[in-house]
Amino acid sequence: MIVYFCDMARYCPPEQVEKFVVRHSKLPFKVLGLSEENRPIYVISIGKGPIKVMLWSQMHGNESSTTRALLSFLADYAAGTDFPFLNQLQLCIIPQLNPDGAFRYQRYNANAVDLNRDAQKLTQSESQLLEQLFLSFQPDYALNLHGQRTFFAAGPSGLPATLSFLAPAADTNRSIPPHRLQAMQIIAGIAKDLELDLKGRIGRYDDSYNPNCVGDRFTTAGVPTILFEVGHYPDDYQRNIATQFVYHALLSCFQHMARQSYNKYSRHDYEALPENHKTYVDILLQDVSVLDQGKTLSHQDVAIQYLEELQDGKLVWVPTFHSYGNDLALKGHKTIKRNSKIPNTIVFIPGGIVEFLENITY
Ligand SMILES: [Zn+2]
Numbered sequence: 001m002i003v004y005f006c007d008m009a010r011y012c013p014p015e016q017v018e019k020f021v022v023r024h025s026k027l028p029f030k031v032l033g034l035s036e037e038n039r040p041i042y043v044i045s046i047g048k049g050p051i052k053v054m055l056w057s058q059m060h061g062n063e064s065s066t067t068r069a070l071l072s073f074l075a076d077y078a079a080g081t082d083f084p085f086l087n088q089l090q091l092c093i094i095p096q097l098n099p100d101g102a103f104r105y106q107r108y109n110a111n112a113v114d115l116n117r118d119a120q121k122l123t124q125s126e127s128q129l130l131e132q133l134f135l136s137f138q139p140d141y142a143l144n145l146h147g148q149r150t151f152f153a154a155g156p157s158g159l160p161a162t163l164s165f166l167a168p169a170a171d172t173n174r175s176i177p178p179h180r181l182q183a184m185q186i187i188a189g190i191a192k193d194l195e196l197d198l199k200g201r202i203g204r205y206d207d208s209y210n211p212n213c214v215g216d217r218f219t220t221a222g223v224p225t226i227l228f229e230v231g232h233y234p235d236d237y238q239r240n241i242a243t244q245f246v247y248h249a250l251l252s253c254f255q256h257m258a259r260q261s262y263n264k265y266s267r268h269d270y271e272a273l274p275e276n277h278k279t280y281v282d283i284l285l286q287d288v289s290v291l292d293q294g295k296t297l298s299h300q301d302v303a304i305q306y307l308e309e310l311q312d313g314k315l316v317w318v319p320t321f322h323s324y325g326n327d328l329a330l331k332g333h334k335t336i337k338r339n340s341k342i343p344n345t346i347v348f349i350p351g352g353i354v355e356f357l358e359n360i361t362y
Pocket of ligand 1: 060063
Protein backbone atom coordinates (compact mmCIF):
# COMPACT_ATOMS: atom_id res chain seq x y z
CA MET A 1 0.00 0.00 0.00
CA ILE A 2 2.82 2.40 0.80
CA VAL A 3 4.30 3.75 -2.40
CA TYR A 4 6.80 6.06 -0.80
CA PHE A 5 8.19 6.06 2.68
CA CYS A 6 9.44 9.35 3.96
CA ASP A 7 13.19 9.03 4.53
CA MET A 8 13.35 11.17 7.64
CA ALA A 9 14.98 10.29 10.91
CA ARG A 10 13.18 10.46 14.22
CA TYR A 11 14.74 13.87 14.79
CA CYS A 12 12.49 15.83 12.47
CA PRO A 13 13.35 19.53 12.81
CA PRO A 14 11.40 22.27 10.98
CA GLU A 15 13.89 22.41 8.10
CA GLN A 16 12.84 18.86 7.16
CA VAL A 17 9.24 20.01 6.85
CA GLU A 18 10.32 23.10 4.90
CA LYS A 19 12.39 20.95 2.53
CA PHE A 20 9.35 18.76 2.00
CA VAL A 21 7.18 21.80 1.23
CA VAL A 22 9.74 23.07 -1.30
CA ARG A 23 10.21 19.64 -2.89
CA HIS A 24 6.44 19.24 -3.30
CA SER A 25 5.69 22.73 -4.52
CA LYS A 26 2.53 21.56 -6.31
CA LEU A 27 0.90 20.63 -3.01
CA PRO A 28 -1.28 23.46 -1.68
CA PHE A 29 0.67 24.21 1.50
CA LYS A 30 -0.05 27.51 3.22
CA VAL A 31 1.48 29.19 6.23
CA LEU A 32 -1.12 29.08 9.01
CA GLY A 33 0.91 31.50 11.14
CA LEU A 34 4.15 31.82 13.06
CA SER A 35 5.46 30.09 16.15
CA GLU A 36 6.68 31.97 19.23
CA GLU A 37 10.12 32.14 17.57
CA ASN A 38 8.61 33.17 14.23
CA ARG A 39 9.01 29.85 12.46
CA PRO A 40 6.28 29.15 9.88
CA ILE A 41 3.60 26.63 10.82
CA TYR A 42 2.32 24.97 7.65
CA VAL A 43 -1.18 23.75 6.90
CA ILE A 44 -2.50 21.90 3.89
CA SER A 45 -6.03 21.04 2.84
CA ILE A 46 -6.69 18.15 0.42
CA GLY A 47 -9.83 16.32 -0.69
CA LYS A 48 -13.11 17.85 -1.78
CA GLY A 49 -15.57 15.76 0.21
CA PRO A 50 -18.27 17.03 2.56
CA ILE A 51 -16.81 15.41 5.71
CA LYS A 52 -14.21 17.68 7.30
CA VAL A 53 -11.30 16.22 9.26
CA MET A 54 -8.71 18.33 11.09
CA LEU A 55 -5.35 16.77 12.03
CA TRP A 56 -2.36 18.22 13.79
CA SER A 57 0.92 16.52 14.58
CA GLN A 58 4.03 17.22 16.66
CA MET A 59 2.46 19.67 19.09
CA HIS A 60 5.10 18.01 21.26
CA GLY A 61 8.33 18.71 19.40
CA ASN A 62 10.00 15.35 20.12
CA GLU A 63 7.06 13.29 18.80
CA SER A 64 7.71 13.07 15.09
CA SER A 65 6.43 9.63 13.96
CA THR A 66 2.98 10.91 13.04
CA THR A 67 4.56 13.85 11.18
CA ARG A 68 6.67 11.42 9.16
CA ALA A 69 3.58 9.29 8.46
CA LEU A 70 1.59 12.35 7.33
CA LEU A 71 4.39 13.52 5.05
CA SER A 72 4.65 10.01 3.58
CA PHE A 73 0.92 10.12 2.90
CA LEU A 74 1.21 13.56 1.29
CA ALA A 75 4.18 12.38 -0.82
CA ASP A 76 2.10 9.41 -2.03
CA TYR A 77 -0.79 11.75 -2.76
CA ALA A 78 1.54 14.08 -4.72
CA ALA A 79 2.88 11.08 -6.67
CA GLY A 80 -0.64 10.33 -7.87
CA THR A 81 -1.69 7.49 -5.55
CA ASP A 82 -5.46 7.17 -5.64
CA PHE A 83 -7.05 7.58 -2.21
CA PRO A 84 -10.79 7.10 -2.87
CA PHE A 85 -11.70 8.35 0.62
CA LEU A 86 -10.70 11.84 -0.54
CA ASN A 87 -13.98 11.95 -2.49
CA GLN A 88 -15.80 11.92 0.83
CA LEU A 89 -13.32 13.77 3.05
CA GLN A 90 -11.64 17.13 3.22
CA LEU A 91 -8.46 16.80 5.29
CA CYS A 92 -6.95 19.87 6.91
CA ILE A 93 -3.48 18.89 8.11
CA ILE A 94 -0.92 20.68 10.29
CA PRO A 95 2.14 18.43 9.96
CA GLN A 96 4.15 20.18 12.70
CA LEU A 97 2.41 22.48 15.17
CA ASN A 98 5.45 23.08 17.39
CA PRO A 99 8.44 23.80 15.13
CA ASP A 100 10.41 25.50 17.95
CA GLY A 101 10.14 22.38 20.11
CA ALA A 102 10.89 20.18 17.09
CA PHE A 103 14.10 22.15 16.45
CA ARG A 104 15.26 21.49 20.02
CA TYR A 105 13.86 17.93 20.15
CA GLN A 106 11.78 18.79 23.21
CA ARG A 107 8.17 18.32 24.24
CA TYR A 108 7.56 21.98 25.08
CA ASN A 109 7.48 25.05 22.86
CA ALA A 110 10.09 27.85 22.91
CA ASN A 111 8.60 29.27 26.15
CA ALA A 112 8.68 25.88 27.89
CA VAL A 113 4.89 25.58 27.68
CA ASP A 114 3.21 22.23 27.09
CA LEU A 115 0.83 23.13 24.24
CA ASN A 116 -1.37 20.20 25.19
CA ARG A 117 -2.11 21.87 28.52
CA ASP A 118 -2.83 25.28 27.03
CA ALA A 119 -6.23 24.62 25.43
CA GLN A 120 -8.14 26.91 27.83
CA LYS A 121 -5.73 29.76 28.51
CA LEU A 122 -4.36 29.87 24.93
CA THR A 123 -1.25 31.72 26.06
CA GLN A 124 0.94 30.64 23.13
CA SER A 125 0.74 31.55 19.46
CA GLU A 126 0.73 27.86 18.49
CA SER A 127 -2.30 27.17 20.72
CA GLN A 128 -4.10 30.26 19.37
CA LEU A 129 -3.51 29.18 15.76
CA LEU A 130 -4.87 25.70 16.45
CA GLU A 131 -7.96 27.09 18.19
CA GLN A 132 -8.60 29.63 15.39
CA LEU A 133 -8.35 26.87 12.78
CA PHE A 134 -10.74 24.70 14.80
CA LEU A 135 -13.28 27.54 14.96
CA SER A 136 -13.00 28.53 11.29
CA PHE A 137 -12.73 25.04 9.73
CA GLN A 138 -15.46 23.53 11.94
CA PRO A 139 -14.30 19.94 11.59
CA ASP A 140 -16.59 16.92 11.79
CA TYR A 141 -13.67 14.95 13.25
CA ALA A 142 -10.36 15.89 14.88
CA LEU A 143 -7.16 13.82 15.14
CA ASN A 144 -4.59 14.72 17.80
CA LEU A 145 -1.33 13.01 16.76
CA HIS A 146 1.39 12.17 19.28
CA GLY A 147 4.21 9.80 20.22
CA GLN A 148 4.67 7.99 23.54
CA ARG A 149 7.68 6.82 25.56
CA THR A 150 8.93 3.24 25.50
CA PHE A 151 7.57 2.24 28.94
CA PHE A 152 3.98 1.55 27.95
CA ALA A 153 2.59 -1.97 27.72
CA ALA A 154 -0.81 -2.76 26.24
CA GLY A 155 -2.35 -4.22 29.41
CA PRO A 156 -0.70 -4.95 32.78
CA SER A 157 1.44 -7.79 31.45
CA GLY A 158 1.12 -7.05 27.78
CA LEU A 159 3.44 -6.47 24.86
CA PRO A 160 4.93 -3.02 24.28
CA ALA A 161 2.22 -0.65 23.02
CA THR A 162 3.22 0.18 19.44
CA LEU A 163 0.07 2.23 18.96
CA SER A 164 -2.25 3.68 21.58
CA PHE A 165 -5.50 5.54 21.27
CA LEU A 166 -7.95 7.53 23.31
CA ALA A 167 -11.42 8.89 22.74
CA PRO A 168 -11.00 11.78 25.22
CA ALA A 169 -13.70 12.55 27.77
CA ALA A 170 -16.09 15.46 27.32
CA ASP A 171 -16.78 16.00 31.04
CA THR A 172 -15.67 14.91 34.50
CA ASN A 173 -18.28 12.12 34.52
CA ARG A 174 -16.61 10.67 31.43
CA SER A 175 -20.04 10.33 29.86
CA ILE A 176 -20.38 8.95 26.36
CA PRO A 177 -22.41 11.30 24.17
CA PRO A 178 -22.94 10.17 20.53
CA HIS A 179 -19.92 12.06 19.15
CA ARG A 180 -17.57 10.50 21.70
CA LEU A 181 -19.05 7.10 20.91
CA GLN A 182 -18.18 7.72 17.25
CA ALA A 183 -14.52 8.29 18.20
CA MET A 184 -14.57 5.04 20.20
CA GLN A 185 -16.10 3.14 17.28
CA ILE A 186 -13.50 4.46 14.84
CA ILE A 187 -10.68 3.45 17.20
CA ALA A 188 -12.21 -0.04 17.48
CA GLY A 189 -12.32 -0.19 13.66
CA ILE A 190 -8.66 0.86 13.33
CA ALA A 191 -7.59 -1.72 15.93
CA LYS A 192 -9.48 -4.42 14.03
CA ASP A 193 -7.89 -3.42 10.72
CA LEU A 194 -4.39 -3.57 12.21
CA GLU A 195 -4.96 -6.72 14.23
CA LEU A 196 -2.99 -8.97 11.91
CA ASP A 197 0.25 -7.00 12.40
CA LEU A 198 -0.28 -5.55 15.84
CA LYS A 199 -2.28 -8.04 17.85
CA GLY A 200 -1.65 -7.35 21.54
CA ARG A 201 0.35 -4.22 20.71
CA ILE A 202 -2.48 -1.67 20.66
CA GLY A 203 -3.29 0.08 23.94
CA ARG A 204 -5.86 2.50 25.24
CA TYR A 205 -5.24 5.52 27.44
CA ASP A 206 -6.96 6.43 30.64
CA ASP A 207 -9.82 8.89 30.00
CA SER A 208 -9.54 11.20 33.01
CA TYR A 209 -10.96 14.56 31.99
CA ASN A 210 -8.59 17.51 31.64
CA PRO A 211 -10.10 20.47 29.75
CA ASN A 212 -6.62 21.97 29.35
CA CYS A 213 -5.81 19.15 26.91
CA VAL A 214 -6.76 19.91 23.33
CA GLY A 215 -8.52 16.57 22.73
CA ASP A 216 -10.75 17.06 25.78
CA ARG A 217 -11.46 20.66 24.76
CA PHE A 218 -12.53 19.67 21.22
CA THR A 219 -14.60 16.72 22.49
CA THR A 220 -16.32 19.10 24.92
CA ALA A 221 -17.14 21.28 21.90
CA GLY A 222 -19.00 18.32 20.36
CA VAL A 223 -16.42 17.08 17.83
CA PRO A 224 -15.42 13.39 17.80
CA THR A 225 -11.71 13.53 18.58
CA ILE A 226 -9.14 10.75 18.52
CA LEU A 227 -5.76 10.78 20.22
CA PHE A 228 -3.13 8.72 18.38
CA GLU A 229 0.08 7.77 20.19
CA VAL A 230 2.94 6.05 18.38
CA GLY A 231 5.10 3.86 20.62
CA HIS A 232 7.71 1.15 20.75
CA TYR A 233 8.16 -1.81 18.44
CA PRO A 234 11.04 -4.26 19.09
CA ASP A 235 14.45 -2.84 18.08
CA ASP A 236 12.76 0.14 16.42
CA TYR A 237 14.17 3.07 18.39
CA GLN A 238 14.23 5.16 15.24
CA ARG A 239 10.49 4.33 14.94
CA ASN A 240 10.62 3.54 11.25
CA ILE A 241 8.41 0.47 11.66
CA ALA A 242 6.01 2.19 14.04
CA THR A 243 5.72 5.08 11.57
CA GLN A 244 4.57 2.66 8.87
CA PHE A 245 1.96 1.24 11.25
CA VAL A 246 0.60 4.67 12.07
CA TYR A 247 0.42 5.41 8.35
CA HIS A 248 -1.79 2.31 8.00
CA ALA A 249 -3.80 3.41 11.03
CA LEU A 250 -4.44 6.82 9.46
CA LEU A 251 -5.61 5.25 6.18
CA SER A 252 -7.88 2.90 8.13
CA CYS A 253 -9.27 5.86 10.08
CA PHE A 254 -9.95 7.86 6.90
CA GLN A 255 -11.69 4.89 5.26
CA HIS A 256 -13.96 4.36 8.26
CA MET A 257 -14.86 8.05 8.31
CA ALA A 258 -15.54 8.12 4.56
CA ARG A 259 -17.72 4.99 4.53
CA GLN A 260 -19.19 5.37 8.05
CA SER A 261 -18.14 1.73 8.40
CA TYR A 262 -17.26 2.21 12.06
CA ASN A 263 -20.96 1.84 12.90
CA LYS A 264 -20.57 -1.91 13.24
CA TYR A 265 -18.27 -1.46 16.23
CA SER A 266 -19.43 -0.76 19.75
CA ARG A 267 -18.25 0.98 22.87
CA HIS A 268 -17.43 -2.51 24.19
CA ASP A 269 -15.06 -3.18 21.28
CA TYR A 270 -13.22 0.00 22.26
CA GLU A 271 -13.23 -0.88 25.95
CA ALA A 272 -11.89 -4.36 25.12
CA LEU A 273 -8.60 -2.73 24.09
CA PRO A 274 -6.20 -3.09 27.03
CA GLU A 275 -5.35 -0.02 29.08
CA ASN A 276 -1.74 1.11 28.98
CA HIS A 277 0.52 0.35 31.93
CA LYS A 278 4.03 1.62 32.66
CA THR A 279 5.67 -1.80 32.58
CA TYR A 280 8.77 -1.57 30.40
CA VAL A 281 12.23 -0.16 30.71
CA ASP A 282 14.70 -0.24 27.85
CA ILE A 283 17.23 -2.57 29.50
CA LEU A 284 16.95 -4.89 32.47
CA LEU A 285 20.22 -6.22 33.97
CA GLN A 286 19.59 -9.39 35.94
CA ASP A 287 21.30 -10.84 38.99
CA VAL A 288 23.94 -8.17 39.56
CA SER A 289 25.46 -6.56 42.67
CA VAL A 290 24.54 -2.96 43.38
CA LEU A 291 26.32 -0.39 45.53
CA ASP A 292 23.90 2.31 46.70
CA GLN A 293 24.72 4.85 49.45
CA GLY A 294 27.44 2.69 50.95
CA LYS A 295 25.44 -0.55 50.97
CA THR A 296 26.11 -3.44 48.63
CA LEU A 297 23.20 -5.66 47.66
CA SER A 298 23.61 -8.84 45.64
CA HIS A 299 21.23 -10.61 43.25
CA GLN A 300 19.56 -7.40 42.14
CA ASP A 301 17.84 -6.47 38.89
CA VAL A 302 18.75 -3.03 37.56
CA ALA A 303 16.36 -1.14 35.30
CA ILE A 304 17.86 1.22 32.73
CA GLN A 305 16.04 3.75 30.63
CA TYR A 306 17.37 5.53 27.55
CA LEU A 307 17.44 9.31 27.66
CA GLU A 308 16.97 10.75 24.17
CA GLU A 309 19.51 13.49 23.65
CA LEU A 310 20.33 15.69 20.69
CA GLN A 311 24.12 15.71 20.11
CA ASP A 312 25.53 17.65 17.11
CA GLY A 313 22.18 17.51 15.34
CA LYS A 314 21.81 13.75 15.82
CA LEU A 315 19.64 11.86 18.22
CA VAL A 316 21.51 9.68 20.70
CA TRP A 317 20.02 7.25 23.22
CA VAL A 318 21.93 7.54 26.51
CA PRO A 319 21.41 4.74 29.07
CA THR A 320 20.51 6.06 32.54
CA PHE A 321 19.72 4.35 35.85
CA HIS A 322 16.00 3.98 36.57
CA SER A 323 15.64 1.70 39.62
CA TYR A 324 16.75 -1.61 41.09
CA GLY A 325 15.39 -4.37 43.31
CA ASN A 326 15.38 -8.10 43.78
CA ASP A 327 11.83 -8.43 42.53
CA LEU A 328 11.25 -5.56 40.12
CA ALA A 329 7.79 -5.48 38.57
CA LEU A 330 9.29 -4.28 35.31
CA LYS A 331 10.10 -5.89 31.99
CA GLY A 332 13.00 -4.96 29.73
CA HIS A 333 12.83 -4.43 25.98
CA LYS A 334 16.24 -6.05 26.29
CA THR A 335 17.33 -8.30 29.16
CA ILE A 336 21.01 -8.84 29.98
CA LYS A 337 22.05 -11.50 32.49
CA ARG A 338 25.20 -11.00 34.55
CA ASN A 339 28.25 -11.43 32.32
CA SER A 340 31.94 -10.53 32.13
CA LYS A 341 31.26 -7.18 30.44
CA ILE A 342 29.24 -5.94 33.39
CA PRO A 343 31.17 -4.64 36.45
CA ASN A 344 31.19 -6.91 39.52
CA THR A 345 29.51 -4.15 41.49
CA ILE A 346 27.34 -1.51 39.87
CA VAL A 347 27.36 1.92 41.49
CA PHE A 348 23.73 3.03 41.35
CA ILE A 349 23.07 6.76 40.89
CA PRO A 350 19.37 7.60 40.32
CA GLY A 351 19.08 9.17 36.85
CA GLY A 352 22.85 8.89 36.36
CA ILE A 353 24.47 7.78 33.12
CA VAL A 354 25.32 4.08 32.93
CA GLU A 355 28.97 4.44 31.93
CA PHE A 356 29.63 0.77 31.17
CA LEU A 357 26.91 0.61 28.49
CA GLU A 358 27.30 2.30 25.11
CA ASN A 359 25.06 5.09 23.87
CA ILE A 360 23.14 3.91 20.88
CA THR A 361 22.74 5.78 17.63
CA TYR A 362 21.04 4.83 14.40
ZN1 LIG B 1 2.48 14.18 22.95
